[in-house]
Amino acid sequence: xxxxxxxxxxxxxxxxxxxxxxxxxxxxxxxxxxxxxxxxxxxxxxxxxxxxxxxxxxxxxxxxxxxxxxxxxxxxxxxxxxxxxxxxxxxxxxxxxxxxxxxxxxxxxxxxxxxxxxxxxxxxxxxxxxxxxxxxxxxxxxxxxxxxxxxxxxxxxxxxxxxxxxxxxxxxxxxxxxxxxxxxxxxxxxxxxxxxxxxxxxxxxxxxxxxxxxxxxxxxxxxxxxxxxxxxxxxxxxxxxxxxxxxxxxxxxxxxxxxxxxxxxxxxxxxxxxxxxxxxxxxxxxxxxxxxxxxxxxxxxxxxxxxxxxxxxxxxxxxxxxxxxxxxxxxxxxxxxxxxxxxxxxxxxxxxxxxxxxxxxxxxxxxxxxxxxxxxxxxxxxxxxxxxxxxxxxxxxxxxxxxxxxxxxxxxxxxxxxxxxxxxxxxxxxxxxxxxxxxx
Amino acid sequence: xxxxxxxxxxxxxxxxxxxxxxxxxxxxxxxxxxxxxxxxxxxxxxxxxxxxxxxxxxxxxxxxxxxxxxxxxxxxxxxxxxxxxxxxxxxxxxxxxxxxxxxxxxxxxxxxxxxxxxxxxxxxxxxxxxxxxxxxxxxxxxxxxxxxxxxxxxxxxxxxxxxxxxxxxxxxxxxxxxxxxxxxxxxxxxxxxxxxxxxxxxxxxxxxxxxxxxxxxxxxxxxxxxxxxxxxxxxxxxxxxxxxxxxxxxxxxxxxxxxxxxxxxxxxxxxxxxxxxxxxxxxxxxxxxxxxxxxxxxxxxxxxxxxxxxxxxxxxxxxxxxxxxxxxxxxxxxxxxxxxxxxxxxxxxxxxxxxxxxxxxxxxxxxxxxxxxxxxxxxxxxxxxxxxxxxxxxxxxxxxxxxxxxxxxxxxxxxxxxxxxxxxxxxxxxxxxxxxxxxx
Numbered sequence: 047x048x049x050x051x052x053x054x055x056x057x058x059x060x061x062x063x064x065x066x067x068x069x070x071x072x073x074x075x076x077x078x079x080x081x082x083x084x085x086x087x088x089x090x091x092x093x094x095x096x097x098x099x100x101x102x103x104x105x106x107x108x109x110x111x112x113x114x115x116x117x118x119x120x121x122x123x124x125x126x127x128x129x130x131x132x133x134x135x136x137x138x139x140x141x142x143x144x145x146x147x148x149x150x151x152x153x154x155x156x157x158x159x160x161x162x163x164x165x166x167x168x169x170x171x172x173x174x175x176x177x178x179x180x181x182x183x184x185x186x187x188x189x190x191x192x193x194x195x196x197x198x199x200x201x202x203x204x205x206x207x208x209x210x211x212x213x214x215x216x217x218x219x220x221x222x223x224x225x226x227x228x229x230x231x232x233x234x235x236x237x238x239x240x241x242x243x244x245x246x247x248x249x250x251x252x253x254x255x256x257x258x259x260x261x262x263x264x265x266x267x268x269x270x271x272x273x274x275x276x277x278x279x280x281x282x283x284x285x286x287x288x289x290x291x292x293x294x295x296x297x298x299x300x301x302x303x304x305x306x307x308x309x310x311x312x313x314x315x316x317x318x319x320x321x322x323x324x325x326x327x328x329x330x331x332x333x334x335x336x337x338x339x340x341x342x343x344x345x346x347x348x349x350x351x352x353x354x355x356x357x358x359x360x361x362x363x364x365x366x367x368x369x370x371x372x373x374x375x376x377x378x379x380x381x382x383x384x385x386x387x388x389x390x391x392x393x394x395x396x397x398x399x400x401x402x403x404x405x406x407x408x409x410x411x412x413x414x415x416x417x418x419x420x421x422x423x424x425x426x427x428x429x430x431x432x433x434x435x436x437x438x439x440x441x442x443x444x445x446x447x448x449x450x451x452x453x454x455x456x457x458x459x460x461x462x463x464x465x466x467x468x469x470x471x472x473x474x475x476x477x478x479x480x481x482x483x484x485x486x
Numbered sequence: 487x488x489x490x491x492x493x494x495x496x497x498x499x500x501x502x503x504x505x506x507x508x509x510x511x512x513x514x515x516x517x518x519x520x521x522x523x524x525x526x527x528x529x530x531x532x533x534x535x536x537x538x539x540x541x542x543x544x545x546x547x548x549x550x551x552x553x554x555x556x557x558x559x560x561x562x563x564x565x566x567x568x569x570x571x572x573x574x575x576x577x578x579x580x581x582x583x584x585x586x587x588x589x590x591x592x593x594x595x596x597x598x599x600x601x602x603x604x605x606x607x608x609x610x611x612x613x614x615x616x617x618x619x620x621x622x623x624x625x626x627x628x629x630x631x632x633x634x635x636x637x638x639x640x641x642x643x644x645x646x647x648x649x650x651x652x653x654x655x656x657x658x659x660x661x662x663x664x665x666x667x668x669x670x671x672x673x674x675x676x677x678x679x680x681x682x683x684x685x686x687x688x689x690x691x692x693x694x695x696x697x698x699x700x701x702x703x704x705x706x707x708x709x710x711x712x713x714x715x716x717x718x719x720x721x722x723x724x725x726x727x728x729x730x731x732x733x734x735x736x737x738x739x740x741x742x743x744x745x746x747x748x749x750x751x752x753x754x755x756x757x758x759x760x761x762x763x764x765x766x767x768x769x770x771x772x773x774x775x776x777x778x779x780x781x782x783x784x785x786x787x788x789x790x791x792x793x794x795x796x797x798x799x800x801x802x803x804x805x806x807x808x809x810x811x812x813x814x815x816x817x818x819x820x821x822x823x824x825x826x827x828x829x830x831x832x833x834x835x836x837x838x839x840x841x842x843x844x845x846x847x848x849x850x851x852x853x854x855x856x857x858x859x860x861x862x863x864x865x866x867x868x869x870x871x872x873x874x875x876x877x878x879x880x881x882x883x884x885x886x887x888x889x890x891x892x893x894x895x896x897x898x899x900x901x902x903x904x905x906x907x908x909x910x911x912x913x914x915x916x917x918x919x920x921x922x923x924x925x926x
Contacts, residue, residue, distance in 0.1 A: 053553050053616060055607035079603060082562040082590070087603060090618075093556045113493050116533045118640045119559060119623055120580075120592070122522035137585045140560075142592075144639075145577045145627045150522070152560070152582075152592075163519060163527060167495035176493060178530075183559055183623070187585045199584075200558045 047393070049428045053090050056440055066262045068375035069194030071384050075444045084191025084199030091444060092371075094392035094424075096202065099367045099374075100181055102233050102389055103204050110226040110285045112177040112206050117159050119183055123149035125158040128344050135247060138186045140199075152185035155248065157340050157362055160207040164358065165346035171211040174348065174358070175219055179206035181367065196328075196372040197264075206363040211350055213337065216359035220252065220335045221291035223363040225279055227256055227331050228298065230365065232278035234374055235387025238330055239273045240298055244307040248362060250336025255305055255329045260376040263326030268309055270301035271321045328373045335361040384445030385468050393426040394418075395484065396446040398438075402431050406457035410477055414450060414462070417481055442467065450480060487833070489868045493530050496880055506702045508815035509634030511824050515884045524631025524639030531884060532811075534832035534864075536642065539807045539814075540621055542673050542829055543644050550666040550725045552617040552646050557599050559623055563589035565598040568784050575687060578626045580639075592625035595688065597780050597802055600647040604798065605786035611651040614788065614798070615659055619646030621807065636768070636812040637704075646803040651790055653777065656799035660692065660775045661731040663803040665719055667696055667771050668738065670805065672718035674814060675827025678770055679713045680738055684747040688802060690776025695745055695769045700816045703766030708749055710741035711761045768813045775801040824885030825908050833866040834858075835924065836886040838878075842871050846897035850917055854890060854902070857921055882907065890920060 055076040064070040072078045077092030088096055104114065120142070126132035140152040153159070160178060168176065181204045191199050208219035224240065231238035236258055243255035257267050279294055302317050304310060305327070314322070340346070341357035348358050371390075378385045386392070395418055399411040411427065418425045426446060428437055441449050451463040462480060465472045475483060495516040504510040512518045517532030528536055544554065560582070566572035580592040593599070600618060608616065621644045631639050648659035664680065671678035676698055683695035697707050719734055742757050744750060745767070754762070780786070781797035788798050811830075818825045826832070835858055839851040851867065858865045866886060868877055881889050891903040902920060905912045915923060 051551065051553075053555070053607075053618060076607075079606065081558060081599060081602070082560075082564075082588075085558045085560055085562070087558060087599070088556040089603075090553050090555045093554055093620075096556065111491065113491075113530050114533055115493070115530045116528040116536065118521060118525045118527060120522075120525055120625065120640050122525070124522075140582065140584065142580065142582050144580065145629065148522075159521060159527070162521070163529075166519065167493075178493060180533075185560065189585065200560050 047426050049426060050430050052426070054444075055089065056443065064194065066193050066196065066376065067379060068196060068262075068372040071375055071379060071443070072194055072372065075384060078195060084188060084197075086195055086198055086200070091392050095371050095386075095390055096367055098390045098392065099234065099370055100202070100204070103230055103365055103367060104181070106226045106230040106233070107179050107204065107206060110177075110222050112179045112226075114180065115178050116180045116182060117153070117156055119152055119185070120150050121153045121159055123151055125162055126151065129158045129161075129340055130343060131158070131247065138188065140185045140187045153182075154184055154186045155203075155362070155364070156180070156205055157207070157248065157360075158344065161340045161344045161346050161360070164209055165344065168209070168358075169349060171348055171350050174209055174211050175215055176209040177206055177219060177222075179204060179363075194372060195368045198368065201366055202368040204365045204367060208361045208363070210359045211348060211356070213359055216335065216337065216361060218288040218291060220333065220361050221288070221295045222285050223333050223361070224254065224295050224298070225283060225285070225291055227333065227363070227365070228278040228294075229283070231256060231330060233389050234370070235389070236330065236374060236377060237274065239267075239269050239303055239327075241267060241269065241303040241305050241327075242308045243305050243332065245334055245336070248334045248336060249339045250334050250361075252335040254299075254333050256331035257305070257327035258330055258373050258377055259323070259325045260328050260373070261326055262376050263328045265327060265329075266306045267304070267325060267327035268314055269303035269323050270317055271323050272301045273303060274323070328376060330370050330373050331363075331365045333361065333363045379445070382439070383443035386445045386447060388447050391447050392444070393424040393446050394448065395423050395425045396441045396444070396449045397425055397427045398441060398449060398451045399427070399429050400434060400437070400451065400453040402429050404454045404457070407452050407454055410452050410457045410462065414452070414477065414480055418484070421481055421485065423484065448484065487866050489866060489870050492866070494880075494884070495529065496883065504634065506633050506636065506816065507819060508636060508702075508812040511815055511819060511883070512634055512812065515824060518635060524628060524637075526635055526638055526640070531832050535811050535826075535830060536807060538830045538832065539674065539810055540642070540644070543670055543805055543807060544621065546666045546670040546673070547619050547644065547646060549669075550617075550662050552619045552666075554620065555618050556620045556622060557593070557596050559592055559625070560590050561593045561599055563591055565602055566591065569598045569601075569780055570783060571598070571687065578628065580625045580627045593622075594624055594626045595643075595802070595804070596620070596645055597647070597688065597800075598784065601780045601784045601786050601800070604649055605784065608649070608798075609789060611788055611790050614649055614651050615655055616649040617646055617659060617662075619644060619803075634812060635808045638808065641806055642808040644805045644807060648801045648803070650799045651788060651796070653799055656775065656777065656801060658728040658731060660773065660801050661728070661735045662725050663773050663801070664694065664735050664738070665723060665725070665731055667773065667803070667805070668718040668734075669723070671696060671770060673829050674810070675829070676770065676814060676817060677714065679707075679709050679743055679767075681707060681709065681743040681745050681767075682739075682748045683745050683772065685774055685776070688774045688776060689779045690774050690801075692775040694739075694773050696771035697745070697767035698770055698813050698817055699763070699765045700768050700813070701766055702816055703768045705767060705769075706746045707744070707765060707767035708754055709743035709763050710757055711763050712741045713743060714763070768816060770810050770813050771803075771805040773801065773803040819885070822879070823883035826885045826887060828887050831887050832884070833864040833886050834888065835863050835865045836881045836884070836889045837865050837867045838881060838889060838891045839867070839869050840874060840877070840891065840893040842869050844894045844897070847892050847894055850892050850897045850902065854892070854917065854920055858924070861921055861925065863924065888924065
């Protein structure tokens with residue numbers, strides 16, 4: 047993409063209304079714009095990150111065997127009356143009346159609807175296990191939306207729903223998502239720690255929140271230092287091997303880790319003092335095992351191998367891509383701006399032409415722009431006639447992993463400068479070596 | 487994807503509520519499920535088509551220079567009061583009150599919001615032309631939703647908005663989208679005819695609907711027979727060449743073509759009788775040039791090269807991917823089911839194992855499944871132990887372009903059968919030739 051033809055409205059001033067760094071940086075970098083309280087537009091740069099984050103989530107859901115579909119944002123209130131949650135849910139649910147005075151709502155989550163879909167089609171244990179997910183906009187009418195997309199009212203959520211014939215296989219479904227989440231967050235450069243968590247309005251007894259430690263976190267969390275050094279399972283993990291999944295989950299749940307609501311002082315005191323990490327945390331994922339909480343009242347029954355009908359065992363599994371982006375920035379930035387982890391950067395490379403109009407600069411830039419794109423790299427090419435300081439500041443602010451700087455002297459000598467955004471390392475190299483260097 | 491692990495709830499009965507063939511076939515093929523009046527879930531097969539259709543639209547929008555972003559579904563009523571449309575829009579607008587009793591609405595279109603975004607950031611003619619688009623769910627509270635996703639209440643829409651300094655360049659922006667639309671529909675195997683159309687609640691004087699002829703169309707349309715033989719511009723079209731774009735638009739608007747509202751009896755009678763096509767049509771796209779209708783009341787001004795501030799000239803350009811899928815099916819099906827055009831099929835190939843468990847069938851199928859996927863083909867592998875008749879009926883119903891049938895006798899001889907869904911042609915060929923045959 048040529049910057050001269052892109053829409054990247056960088057703000058020079060730091061917006062006063064933004065209380066946390068991710069909100070400030072997303073506004074300054076032209077990623078988002080507030081349309082009303084808790085309602086955001088994703089400007090082109092932000093939309094690209096949203097797509098990249100969603101892609102990683104999707105790849106790991108698919109790898110684990112979950113199947114993508116898409117439910118509507120608007121739901122009928124009748125479904126929620128069946129589960130008993132319509133009255134329970136409170137004012138966070140956006141309730142709507144249509145022209146025929148029928149009660150609708152903007153879905154805050156989809157347990158009821160997916161249970162309804164399941165019961166319409168599935169009758170036999172032979173069609174299980176099943177895990178269906180979608181990535182769709184949700185709405186929760188927060189009394190005080192704040193922190194930008196970290197706590198907005200309309201937000202994107204990936205929610206998956208598992209269906210199994212009994213407790214044991216549904217626990218395996220839970221483990222499968224647990225492991226998929228470890229991989230998902232690691233691919234985004236995040237250290238997410240699974241912590242025993244309260245189940246709130248979703249229900250059930252078993253639940254983990256995946257938490258990133260950050261000073262701007264919304265709640266206090268407690269965990270063993272060991273988590274900081276644990277590595278997520280690799281690509282080769284076998285999602286059909288229940289025992290292997292249980293082992294991984296066991297490893298990741300043995301050291302102490304709990305959110306404030308689930309904090310257990312006695313267990314905490316048993317952790318050696320030097321190993322205790324008490325910090326603030328941001329929730330980036332939340333998984334629930336709630337068994338038959340919805341299938342019983344909504345009569346989602348399947349016939350087992352013994353011919354008997356049983357309510358299906360369920361779990362649900364959420365990640366919010368929009369809030370996740372804010373969390374990534376909280377975890378990865380410096381005083382100059384955002385530092386995108388490789389897998390979710392809006393562009394892979396920022397190509398800076400220091401002197402557009404200079405014949406040699408233009409030739410080198412056009413060549414690199416074409417070569418890098420042909421090699422599958424997403425390139426943002428700054429072809430604008432602006433000051434050097436503004437060019438560098440913009441590139442640092444938007445945080446692309448690699449910058450390639452083409453100045454007239456270097457171009458004449460057939461050389462460019464390469465800068466890594468994360469550590470600031472710089473090197474000068476021949477134009478012909480750039481492609482090899484970046485694919486290394 | 488292995489069918490045994492997929493969620494493809496085929497209906498054996500033809501659903502009684504479905505009045506048109508696309509609705510019937512989408513329900514039977516397990517693509518969609520109605521959740522409430524005019525609200526549909528997209529089941530996994532349907533979601534795949536939605537993604538493929540959206541991808542084609544996105545590629546052609548990007549090619550034309552439009553830039554993708556994403557606006558929220560929920561909008562503030564205040565914006566619509568600024569333009570004067572809040573009261574005009576009528577009962578089709580889903581009006582919502584939040585917990586603080588602020589007036590919101592589920593966006594039926596985004597002229598106001600995009601104008602608001604534009605005026606917040608853009609001040610100078612130097613940042614023009616600009617075309618921003620998004621693909622987002624919209625809601626129109628139809629008094630009588632029907633025909634499945636053809637006329638649903640919640641529906642997906644790609645809407646693009648162009649901004650230009652004067653009438654002439656905004657007409658070029660209009661031409662650019664006009665040409666992008668011709669290409670988009672052609673890539674989906676559709677013959678879409680641009681017809682002068684009424685502008686309705688969007689406003690402006692210049693507008694075209696892109697119409698597919700189909701007996702189940704919602705309205706009567708009139709056009710010259712010449713349109714049926716015209717070919718859309720190729721990949722090489724230069725979207726920066728205003729004169730070339732105007733030429734194409736001229737060619738495509740010279741023969742008579744009009745919707746019922748814009749029909750002109752005198753002009754129609756001037757068309758030689760043998761050249762007249764009066765038929766029913768389905769609208770698949772609608773483009774509008776409305777100049778300063780929104781920029782004036784909403785004060786979206788830019789400074790021109792002469793230093794004077796002028797209201798920006800705008801147009802908007804819509805395609806509904808969800809309704810488009812129904813239209814494609816109306817145009818492409820037979821008595822056995824859907825016939826997907828290549829670019830939008832949910833899978834490229836259906837691989838049918840006639841006898842799972844037979845060692846030779848399994849080996850051949852696993853080999854082809856791996857090879858085809860490695861070659862970038864999306865494969866649905868029917869590995870289920872079901873009757874031959876059911877297997878064939880399902881594959882024909884879901885309409886994948888190519889079927890590869892692996893039976894025990896053929897597998898032993900190293901041969902498979904290849905069937906093209908569209909024409910029903912069959913050929914037997916060696917296993918080793920399949921890949922070459924499909925990439926030919």
